Every structure is written in C-alpha cells, then in structure tokens.
Amino acid sequence: MEILLAIMTGILYAAGIYLILRRSLVKLIIGIVVLGNGVNLLIFLMGGLVKGQPPIIPKDSHHIEGIFADPVPQALILTAIVISFGLQSFAIVLIKRAYKVLQTDDIDAMNKTDDIE
Amino acid sequence: MKSIILTTASRTLLPLLILFSVFVLLRGHYLPGGGFIGGLIASIAFILHAFANGLKKSRFLLRIHPGFLIPTGLLLALGSAIVPIIFEGLPMMTGVWYPETLPVIGKVGSALFFDTGVYFVVIGVCLTIIFTISEQA
Amino acid sequence: MIENLSIFPILGQAIVAVILLFFWRRPKWQRILSIFGSSVNLFIAAALFYFVYEHGTQTTQLGNWEAPFGITMVADLLAVSLVLLTNIVGFVLSIYSNANMVSARVKFGYYAMFHFLIMGLSGAFLTGDIFNMYVWFEVIIISSFVLLTIGGRKIQIEGAVKYFTLNMLSSIVFLTGIAMLYGVTGTLNMAELGRVIPTIENTGIVDTISLIFFIGFGVKAGVFPLYFWLPASYHTPPAAVSALFGGLLTKVGVYAMIRTFTLIFPLSEMNQIILAVIAIFTIFFGGIGALVQKDVLRVFSYLIICHIGFMVGGLSLFTEVALVGAVFYMFHDIIVKTTLFMMGGVFFRIFGNTKLYNMGGLMNNYPRLSLLFAIPLFALVGIPPLSGFWPKISLFGASYETGNIIMLVSFIFASLITLIIIAKVWNDTFAKKELETAKLKQLKYFDQFDRREKTAMILPIALLIGVTLYYSFFSEHIQIVAERIGHDLMHPETYIKAVFPSKN
Numbered sequence: 001m002e003i004l005l006a007i008m009t010g011i012l013y014a015a016g017i018y019l020i021l022r023r024s025l026v027k028l029i030i031g032i033v034v035l036g037n038g039v040n041l042l043i044f045l046m047g048g049l050v051k052g053q054p055p056i057i058p059k060d061s062h063h064i065e066g067i068f069a070d071p072v073p074q075a076l077i078l079t080a081i082v083i084s085f086g087l088q089s090f091a092i093v094l095i096k097r098a099y100k101v102l103q104t105d106d107i108d109a110m111n112k113t114d115d116i117e
Numbered sequence: 118m119k120s121i122i123l124t125t126a127s128r129t130l131l132p133l134l135i136l137f138s139v140f141v142l143l144r145g146h147y148l149p150g151g152g153f154i155g156g157l158i159a160s161i162a163f164i165l166h167a168f169a170n171g172l173k174k175s176r177f178l179l180r181i182h183p184g185f186l187i188p189t190g191l192l193l194a195l196g197s198a199i200v201p202i203i204f205e206g207l208p209m210m211t212g213v214w215y216p217e218t219l220p221v222i223g224k225v226g227s228a229l230f231f232d233t234g235v236y237f238v239v240i241g242v243c244l245t246i247i248f249t250i251s252e253q254a
Numbered sequence: 255m256i257e258n259l260s261i262f263p264i265l266g267q268a269i270v271a272v273i274l275l276f277f278w279r280r281p282k283w284q285r286i287l288s289i290f291g292s293s294v295n296l297f298i299a300a301a302l303f304y305f306v307y308e309h310g311t312q313t314t315q316l317g318n319w320e321a322p323f324g325i326t327m328v329a330d331l332l333a334v335s336l337v338l339l340t341n342i343v344g345f346v347l348s349i350y351s352n353a354n355m356v357s358a359r360v361k362f363g364y365y366a367m368f369h370f371l372i373m374g375l376s377g378a379f380l381t382g383d384i385f386n387m388y389v390w391f392e393v394i395i396i397s398s399f400v401l402l403t404i405g406g407r408k409i410q411i412e413g414a415v416k417y418f419t420l421n422m423l424s425s426i427v428f429l430t431g432i433a434m435l436y437g438v439t440g441t442l443n444m445a446e447l448g449r450v451i452p453t454i455e456n457t458g459i460v461d462t463i464s465l466i467f468f469i470g471f472g473v474k475a476g477v478f479p480l481y482f483w484l485p486a487s488y489h490t491p492p493a494a495v496s497a498l499f500g501g502l503l504t505k506v507g508v509y510a511m512i513r514t515f516t517l518i519f520p521l522s523e524m525n526q527i528i529l530a531v532i533a534i535f536t537i538f539f540g541g542i543g544a545l546v547q548k549d550v551l552r553v554f555s556y557l558i559i560c561h562i563g564f565m566v567g568g569l570s571l572f573t574e575v576a577l578v579g580a581v582f583y584m585f586h587d588i589i590v591k592t593t594l595f596m597m598g599g600v601f602f603r604i605f606g607n608t609k610l611y612n613m614g615g616l617m618n619n620y621p622r623l624s625l626l627f628a629i630p631l632f633a634l635v636g637i638p639p640l641s642g643f644w645p646k647i648s649l650f651g652a653s654y655e656t657g658n659i660i661m662l663v664s665f666i667f668a669s670l671i672t673l674i675i676i677a678k679v680w681n682d683t684f685a686k687k688e689l690e691t692a693k694l695k696q697l698k699y700f701d702q703f704d705r706r707e708k709t710a711m712i713l714p715i716a717l718l719i720g721v722t723l724y725y726s727f728f729s730e731h732i733q734i735v736a737e738r739i740g741h742d743l744m745h746p747e748t749y750i751k752a753v754f755p756s757k758n
Binding site: 020025028032035036039042043045046047072073076079080083086087090091094095097098101102107110112113114116 | 385389392395396399400403406408409411412413414415416418419422423426429430432433434436437442485486487489490546547548
C-alpha cells in the first residue's frame with residue numbers, strides 16, 4: 001500500500017510539474033492543483049499508514065491501546081486543503097480576469113512586465 | 118433556466134439543508150463534522166436555491182450581504198480565542214467550558230463559539246465567491 | 255498576562271483588520287481607523303520589544319498545550335525587532351496610503367488586506383512551529399495577491415499571474431519539505447526539531463530536506479535563480495503596496511532562512527558553499543539587472559535582489575560577526591527599501607510616470623525635497639556615517655576573517671555597483687534638466703495636491719528617514735541589539751531553553 005501511494009505521489013508531482021510547464025494559463029492552474037494534491041498525499045504518507053485505528057480515545061479509558069493512526073498529518077492535510085481551496089478559487093478568478101483583460105491564454109504572450117522599456 | 122422540479126425541490130431542501138448544517142456544526146466537537154463542513158453545507162443550500170430561482174431571489178432570501186458574514190464570523194472566532202486571556206489569565210485559545218450540559222446543544226465552551234465563527238466565515242466566503250463569479254458570467 | 259505577551263502584535267492587527275472589514279464601503283472611516291489601529295499596534299510592538307530586550311525571550315503556548323505538542327509562539331529578540339520594524343513600516347504606510355490610494359481602491363478592502371498582511375508578517379516572525387510558519391506564509395500570500403490585483407489594471411493582472419505562480423510553487427516546495435521533515439523527526443516544533451535533528455544519523459536526508467527548505471524560502475527571498483517574479487510584479491501596483499512588498503516580503507524569506515539554518519539545520523560545510531555561491535550570483539545578477547533598467551521602480555526592484563545577496567552571504571559565512579552584519583543589514587534594508595518605493599510614488603506624482611528618461615529637474619523645482627531624498631539614496635550606498643555603512647563593517651570583516659576573499663570581493667562589487675546605480679538615478683531624476691512632457695489629464699499631479707495630501711505623502715517619508723538617521727548616528731544601539739541577536743543565533747540552546755523551561 002505504501003509503495004502504491006509513493007508511486008501515486010510521484011505521478012501527481014510529475015503531472016503537476018508537466019502541466020505547469022505548458023503555455024496555457026488554465027493548464028497552469030490545473031497543474032498547481034494537481035501538485036497541491038500530491039503534497040497532501042505526501043504528508044499523509046509521511047505520517048505512516050495505520051489501518052482501522054482512528055486516534056479516538058474510547059469513552060471509558062484515558063489512552064488508546066496499541067498502534068493508532070497519527071492525527072497530526074490529518075490535521076496538517078485539512079489545513080493545507082482549506083488554504084489551497086481559498087488560493088485556487090482566487091486563482092480561477094484571476095485567470096478569468098487575465099483572459100478578459102489581456103485577451104490571451106498564452107503565457108508566452110505575457111511579457112509586458114518584463115520589457116526593459 | 119427554470120425547472121419546476123428543481124424549484125419545488127429547492128423550497129423543501131433549503132430549510133432541510135440548513136437544519137442539517139446546524140446539526141453537523143453542533144456534533145463537530147467529538148464526532149465527524151464541525152464549522153467548516155457545516156458552513157459548506159449551508160452555503161450549498163443557498164447555491165442550490167440560486168440555481169433554481171435565480172441570484173436575485175436568493176440574495177433577497179439571505180437578507181444581509183454575504184460579505185458581512187465574514188467579519189462577523191471572524192469577530193466571533195477571535196472573541197472565543199481572547200476569552201481565556203481576559204477572564205482566566207490562560208494562554209490564548211485555551212478551551213473554556215461551561216460545567217453544565219445544556220439540552221439539545223450539549224456542552225458549551227469556547228470551542229463551540231470558534232466553530233460557529235468558522236461556520237459563518239465559510240458561508241460568507243463561499244457565497245461571495247459563487248455570487249461574484251455567477252454575476253460576471 | 256505575561257504568558258500571552260508574544261501573541262499581542264498578531265492579535266492587535268487581527269482586531270484592526272476585522273473591524274475594518276465592517277466598514278467595507280466607507281473609505282473615510284477606514285482611513286482614520288487604519289491610522290489609529292496602526293499607531294496602537296506600533297505601541298504594542300514597541301512595548302513587547304522593550305520587554306523582551308529587558309527580560310529575555312517570551313513564549314506563548316497556544317491553547318495551553320505543552321511545547322512539543324501544541325503551537326508555540328516564541329518572541330525572541332530577532333523576532334520582536336522585526337515585528338517592531340514591520341509595525342513602524344505599517345504605521346508609516348497607513349498615513350502614506352491617504353494620498354496614494356484612491357477611494358475606489360479602498361472600497362475593495364485595501365486597508366483590511368493591508369492589516370491582514372502585517373498580521374501575517376508578525377505571525378511568521380513570532381511563530382515557533384514550522385507548519386504554523388507555512389500557514390502565516392499563506393496568510394501573507396493571499397493578502398498580497400489581493401493587494402497586488404486591487405485596481406485591476408492590465409499590467410497589474412499580468413504581474414499578478416507571475417507572482418501567483420511562483421509563490422504558489424514555493425509554498426508547495428515548502429510544504430514538501432515540512433512533510434519530509436515530519437516523516438523523519440515526527441515533530442514540527444522548531445525548538446524540538448533543533449534538538450532532534452543532530453541525533454539523526456542519516457545526514458544525507460537531513461541535508462536534502464534543508465535544501466528543499468532553501469528552495470522554498472529562496473523563492474520568497476528572491477535569490478538567484480528564483481527571483482524572476484520579483485521585478486516582474488513589484489512595479490505594477492500603487493506605490494504604497496510596492497513599498498510594503500519591497501520593504502518586508504522578501505525579508506520574511508530571509509528571516510525564515512536565518513531561523514532554519516541556525517536553529518534547525520545548522521549549516522553544514524556543503525550547504526555553506528551552496529549558500530555562498532548563490533549569494534554571490536544574487537549580488538551579481540541583481541546589480542547588473544538594476545544597471546540596465548530604465549524604470550526607476552524596476553531599478554529599485556533589482557536593487558532589492560542585489561542586497562538580498564548581502565544577507566544570504568552573511569548567513570553563509572556562518573560566524574557570529576557575519577550574522578550580526580546580516581541582521582543589521584536586514585534592519586537597515588527594511589527601512590531604506592520602503593522609503594525608496596515611497597519616493598517612487600512621489601516621482602510618479604511629479605512626472606506622471608517612472609521612466610528615468612522622462613524625469614529631470616527635481617533639484618531645481620523641489621530643492622528641499624531633493625535634500626530629503628538624498629539621505630535614503632546615500633544610506634543605501636553606505637556612505638559613512640549613514641546606516642548602510644555600519645553593517646558592512648561586520649560583513650566585510652567577517653568575510654576577511656574567514657578567508658572568504660571571493661565573498662569579500664563580491665560585497666565590494668555590490669557596494670560599487672549600488673553607487674553607480676544611485677549616481678545614475680540621481681543624475682536622471684534630480685540633476686538632469688527638466689524635460690517638457692505632455693501632462694496626463696486624469697492623473698492628479700503633485701503640484702495640484704492640497705496641503706493635507708502633500709503632508710500625507712511627504713511626512714511618512716520624512717518619518718522613515720528619521721529612523722534611518724537614528725540608525726546612522728546612534729548605530730551603537732542597533733549594534734548592541736544585533737550583537738545580542740547574533741549571539742543567540744549562534745547558540746540555539748537559548749532558544750530551545752526558552753521553549754522548554756522545565757526540561758533543561
């Protein structure tokens with residue numbers, strides 16, 4: 001299972017970086033989204049996989065017996081998802097504005113701010 | 118786009134979804150749920166209504182501007198974080214709980230107010246985003 | 255009260271920002287509230303600085319969870335000095351925005367985002383938890399996106415796309431580093447990491463993770479070869495926003511680098527060489543880039559990059575004296591770069607644009623203003639006794655002592671090239687004869703401003719120049735603070751002890 005997830009993370013990273021390197025704005029945003037999901041999966045993987053042992057203390061005791069899933073990566077992923085949700089919705093509005101204002105979807109055409117003149 | 122099925126369904130679904138969102142918000146401390154998910158469900162209720170009846174009607178239904186919900190929720194969350202500083206002399210965000218259990222709501226503490234704040238912020242943010250995008254399109 | 259001290263600068267800004275959100279549609283109220291809130295926060299930050307200076311590092315355990323388990327806020331001397339400087343800049347810019355920001359932009363929430371940005375900066379400086387630092391970085395990014403795009407001019411949107419992409423990538427790289435760090439150590443508290451990392455036997459993986467962090471922070475700081483977003487976006491927004499960005503945003507990246515490479519991963523020899531090489535390239539490319547630019551704001555943007563090299567270079571030498579120099583240089587740079595971009599706003603109001611070849615005659619038309627503006631320009635070059643000179647003593651001395659002659663040469667090169675650039679800017683804007691250019695109709699020029707607007711534009715610049723002069727003539731005060739910070743940075747035990755008072 002861990003191997004499978006590790007390969008999956010690698011695929012997500014590769015796909016994300018490939019999409020970011022394309023010239024289209026939409027693909028750029030999709031690439032960032034995919035890359036963000038890859039990171040989330042990596043955090044999840046790094047916490048270690050434990051099957052069927054949620055980190056919840058039973059009602060009549062004060063600690064959990066045996067091995068249990070690490071709750072910290074889950075909290076980290078939740079935070080990262082919420083943050084990327086906000087950023088991605090901003091990004092979508094931004095590319096919509098950019099397309100309307102600049103009349104192009106091609107990143108190579110966006111070189112106004114880098115002109116020396 | 119008008120669809121009778123969707124319009125009729127949204128009339129029933131809107132109160133149901135809002136009730137469900139409050140339920141999810143309240144059970145959030147010990148069980149799956151909480152302010153974020155509750156807020157998302159509540160905003161889905163309004164978005165569904167907007168799909169069925171048009172943006173104008175759901176804006177009227179909401180009464181207040183969704184942008185107003187964001188600072189309200191933030192203030193509520195900030196207030197719940199500050200309470201332990203002012204009254205108990207404890208570090209910020211320490212959980213302060215009312216000792217008695219109330220009917221329906223359960224135990225009341227600063228975490229509940231924090232979650233309610235998150236609930237409002239999420240509704241505000243989601244509706245602002247969706248309303249803005251669908252108005253421009 | 256004392257256990258909450260280090261959270262107050264963040265809390266103060268948060269409250270101001272939330273109150274401002276309620277006054278969404280009332281620009282006048284927003285302006286008054288913002289100045290009032292900034293002055294209160296400046297007072298809070300100054301009080302915290304004084305308290306930490308007198309009584310040592312303060313910590314807050316958020317939610318009353320003990321140190322390695324909860325989030326810790328650590329107010330050590332480096333953090334509170336930067337928070338104080340951030341609040342000085344914030345206070346000054348909230349006055350400056352009165353003249354610089356039109357009400358239409360204020361209605362899109364400019365002031366609220368401005369205070370959220372300062373809150374994020376204070377949080378990033380004060381936090382003692384690496385994931386919490388990521389969260390504060392995201393707060394900074396989101397609010398800076400909004401500030402960058404407010405107004406929605408063509409060039410702004412284009413700059414924002416570049417800024418957005420590279421900063422998103424940098425946070426993804428940063429998060430990757432955090433994930434791997436957590437996998438290796440099982441903790442995210444920076445003090446605990448500082449204790450655990452030396453016990454790890456597999457140093458290869460630790461070095462790899464440290465370089466991932468370096469890439470993440472490098473994009474924020476704008477080091478070679480990751481700086482291309484900076485000159486592409488910093489000249490696009492209104493002057494108040496670019497002043498805030500130019501003064502503070504890159505310094506957060508440098509602060510994060512200094513913090514991680516002293517506390518968590520004390521620099522290994524290999525990393526030292528990598529940092530040194532990158533610092534030299536940053537100095538070189540920033541300087542050459544500034545030399546060829548024809549827009550004054552873009553010249554200043556490239557100068558930011560050039561001078562980031564000083565701080566990264568100081569860090570790479572990794573001796574106490576070098577760190578003192580780097581920290582002092584950072585303090586000096588925050589104030590001077592903010593002043594420069596604010597001056598850029600004044601140039602824009604006087605000439606109608608910021609192209610060097612369209613300017614001229616400032617010395618004849620505004621002699622007193624020219625005298626005022628000369629001070630930050632000379633301070634940037636480092637002409638004694640102005641503020642840029644003092645940190646360079648430590649930096650040059652440290653690079654000579656460690657025998658790192660290439661670094662010494664590149665520091666001297668940077669100073670020289672800064673001198674050439676400033677001479678060029680001085681010649682084009684102040685000394686050259688005034689040109690006859692067609693005036694834009696829709697722009698309100700500086701000589702059309704009434705007294706209040708002129709004050710709002712010049713007073714903040716004068717205040718910051720006052721700070722620069724304080725640095726210059728009372729540099730021993732700053733030097734004492736910087737020396738204490740340098741000592742603390744080279745001895746991370748003090749930081750760890752402050753976070754875990756019971757264990758050691």
